[in-house]
Amino acid sequence: MIVSEVEQQMRERKMSALQSLTTSSAPSSRVMLYTTPGEVVDGVNASEGFLKGHGTQVSEGELRATVSGVVERVNKLVSVKPMKAKYTPETGDVVVGRINMISSKRWKVDINSRQEAVLQLSSVNLPSGQQRRRNEADELNMSRLFDTADVISAEVQSLFQDGAANLHARSTKYGRLSRGVLVEVCPSLVKRLPQHFHALEVAPGVFIEVLIGCNGFIWVGSPGAATSKQATNEKSKTHEEELVVVDKKERENIVRVANCVRVLDEIFFYVTPQSIMSIYKQSEGIDAKSILTSDGFLARVIEREIDARTRTEEDADML
Amino acid sequence: MEYVSLEGLRNDGRRPNECRHTSCAFENPISANSCSGSAEFTFGQTTAVAAVFGPHSSLSTSTIDSLSIERLKVTVEITSAAFGMDAIPKKRATNAATLMKSSKSSRKNKELAVKFEQILRCCIDAKRYPRSEVYVSAATINDDGSASAALFNGIVLALVDAGIPMLDVFVAVCATRLDGETLLDQNEVEERGRGVECFVVAETKERRKTDGLQKGNIGFNSKMNDDYGDDDVKRIVSYDISGGKLAPAAVDDLLRACAKGCDEVSRVVRKAMKKRLRKLASTTRNLA
Numbered sequence: 001m002i003v004s005e006v007e008q009q010m011r012e013r014k015m016s017a018l019q020s021l022t023t024s025s026a027p028s029s030r031v032m033l034y035t036t037p038g039e040v041v042d043g044v045n046a047s048e049g050f051l052k053g054h055g056t057q058v059s060e061g062e063l064r065a066t067v068s069g070v071v072e073r074v075n076k077l078v079s080v081k082p083m084k085a086k087y088t089p090e091t092g093d094v095v096v097g098r099i100n101m102i103s104s105k106r107w108k109v110d111i112n113s114r115q116e117a118v119l120q121l122s123s124v125n126l127p128s129g130q131q132r133r134r135n136e137a138d139e140l141n142m143s144r145l146f147d148t149a150d151v152i153s154a155e156v157q158s159l160f161q162d163g164a165a166n167l168h169a170r171s172t173k174y175g176r177l178s179r180g181v182l183v184e185v186c187p188s189l190v191k192r193l194p195q196h197f198h199a200l201e202v203a204p205g206v207f208i209e210v211l212i213g214c215n216g217f218i219w220v221g222s223p224g225a226a227t228s229k230q231a232t233n234e235k236s237k238t239h240e241e242e243l244v245v246v247d248k249k250e251r252e253n254i255v256r257v258a259n260c261v262r263v264l265d266e267i268f269f270y271v272t273p274q275s276i277m278s279i280y281k282q283s284e285g286i287d288a289k290s291i292l293t294s295d296g297f298l299a300r301v302i303e304r305e306i307d308a309r310t311r312t313e314e315d316a317d318m319l
Numbered sequence: 320m321e322y323v324s325l326e327g328l329r330n331d332g333r334r335p336n337e338c339r340h341t342s343c344a345f346e347n348p349i350s351a352n353s354c355s356g357s358a359e360f361t362f363g364q365t366t367a368v369a370a371v372f373g374p375h376s377s378l379s380t381s382t383i384d385s386l387s388i389e390r391l392k393v394t395v396e397i398t399s400a401a402f403g404m405d406a407i408p409k410k411r412a413t414n415a416a417t418l419m420k421s422s423k424s425s426r427k428n429k430e431l432a433v434k435f436e437q438i439l440r441c442c443i444d445a446k447r448y449p450r451s452e453v454y455v456s457a458a459t460i461n462d463d464g465s466a467s468a469a470l471f472n473g474i475v476l477a478l479v480d481a482g483i484p485m486l487d488v489f490v491a492v493c494a495t496r497l498d499g500e501t502l503l504d505q506n507e508v509e510e511r512g513r514g515v516e517c518f519v520v521a522e523t524k525e526r527r528k529t530d531g532l533q534k535g536n537i538g539f540n541s542k543m544n545d546d547y548g549d550d551d552v553k554r555i556v557s558y559d560i561s562g563g564k565l566a567p568a569a570v571d572d573l574l575r576a577c578a579k580g581c582d583e584v585s586r587v588v589r590k591a592m593k594k595r596l597r598k599l600a601s602t603t604r605n606l607a
Contacts, residue, residue: 018598021601021602032600034593034596034597034600036479036488036589036592036593037479037484037485037486037487037488038485038486038487038488038522038523038524039524039525039589040524040525055484057444057484057486059486064487064524066444066484066485066486067479067482067483067484067485068479068480068482068592068595068596069482069596070596070600082482083482083595083596083599083600083603084355084356084480084481084482084599085355085481085482085483086355086373086374086481086482114373114374114375114376114448114451115375115376115450115451116375116376162449162450163449164376164450188603189603267602268599268602268603269602269603270603305602
């Protein structure tokens with residue numbers, strides 16, 4: 001691969017920016033403890049007693065980590081959270097998933113966790129809102145509701161014994177997603193927030209809808225793609241009717257927002273509506289496809305972040 | 320050919336109990352995007368890459384064996400890059416010869432994969448992942464001796480990167496006996512010397528001084544521990560000596576050198592892990 005001199009410079013600038021981000025001083029409020037597997041977790045006194053949380057083991061009377069990550073303590077409960085791992089479902093999480101398989105009375109859904117999630121036919125509302133008849137025809141029609149490879153939004157209803165999630169889509173909020181793209185990011189970059197459906201105002205009066213699934217699957221689509229199912233419910237639209245053409249301008253916006261999310265994953269920043277918008281604003285003047293490929297852009301994003309941090313640190317010093 | 324000179328140096332200038340320059344990196348550029356964890360490990364010029372996919376649900380529910388229901392199932396596949404093997408002499412570079420060579424190495428790789436699966440089964444905290452499996456794919460990019468150790472270390476790093484719980488950071492080293500000397504981390508020239516070869520996996524966690532006599536919590540060969548009362552040797556989880564006969568004293572020497580080598584490697588590995596954590600944590604904190 002031939003790399004031009006400018007590109008090379010930009011790459012170096014990106015690397016040095018990343019480096020200085022790592023070395024920029026840690027906030028005084030929170031001291032991070034890092035451990036690697038087999039290491040005795042720091043600051044845990046065996047004689048005082050402790051509770052073994054996730055990512056830890058007890059060997060020879062001492063608490064040791066089993067994953068490489070950050071130590072988290074809640075009173076006596078000590079757990080180690082890995083920086084990068086598969087999604088661990090929790091009751092109440094809003095997730096975006098892809099239908100892997102239809103089996104009897106249930107869909108198997110890929111939600112980026114270590115077990116396939118289950119969505120039972122009984123925990124789904126029919127699009128028309130009518131009552132479901134529990135007969136065979138109803139089961140045979142499952143693929144008309146969600147077919148394999150469809151992307152859906154749902155909520156974790158409960159967990160099975162082995163850690164697999166039982167989903168439900170019993171709200172008008174949830175259902176099949178259309179008119180958008182699915183972006184996969186690291187699940188630890190998504191924080192649990194009160195609201196996961198967001199409409200981002202990318203230009204005055206122009207909205208792009210983003211559904212940030214707790215499992216790191218993010219749906220970026222045109223307005224109403226994820227939320228306003230009510231409109232479609234009235235007429236009980238079939239899959240084909242939902243396939244509305246999204247015009248070119250809107251497609252461009254969707255792709256740009258999707259690429260902004262990918263940038264956040266690339267540089268490992270939290271994915272929140274604010275962070276997406278901040279990347280989006282910085283990306284103005286660059287065409288959507290080069291957001292990801294240009295090292296110069298990434299370098300600028302990281303440098304801005306360092307600036308913002310040093311400023312907040314200075315503010316903290318002033319106080 | 321003499322492998323250790325009169326000054327006590329090997330053909331590449333190392334002392335017998337010295338490893339080559341060891342380095343490792345997370346996110347190897349070959350497979351970083353599609354997998355849940357990946358790493359690269361090098362001993363001198365020997366380079367191995369590994370990628371971990373999963374854990375995900377066991378794919379075919381019908382063929383679940385009793386082990387994989389309650390534990391995480393690990394599948395390892397090992398390949399060698401065709402350009403990474405030692406060059407085939409021009410005379411033999413016909414099609415048939417190349418094929419033979421590759422089939423032989425693929426058999427070797429399969430054996431190695433089965434061995435790694437067995438070792439990893441006791442390294443991973445597998446009970447936490449019932450009904451799921453993880454797929455590990457590793458490749459030798461450049462083979463300059465001790466490739467099996469580089470592969471194993473690469474796999475362990477990739478598993479840690481994927482956030483899969485491990486009982487410890489297990490590391491592997493190779494050693495060989497040539498000219499009556501133990502040569503740690505043999506290079507390709509020394510590997511061709513056809514001495515007795517040894518592959519060792521050891522645990523590397525800090526132990527309290529007092530429990531020197533206590534046995535580890537995993538599949539130890541207890542007979543070995545009784546024979547050698549050495550603390551270093553006690554750390555060894557698995558070893559494999561092949562290619563000839565050795566006197567007991569020589570085996571002791573070999574294992575002790577390997578255990579020391581493992582400690583050295585683990586320092587590099589743990590340092591890399593901490594560095595990686597710091598890097599990832601630095602970007603995710605207090606972002607507006």
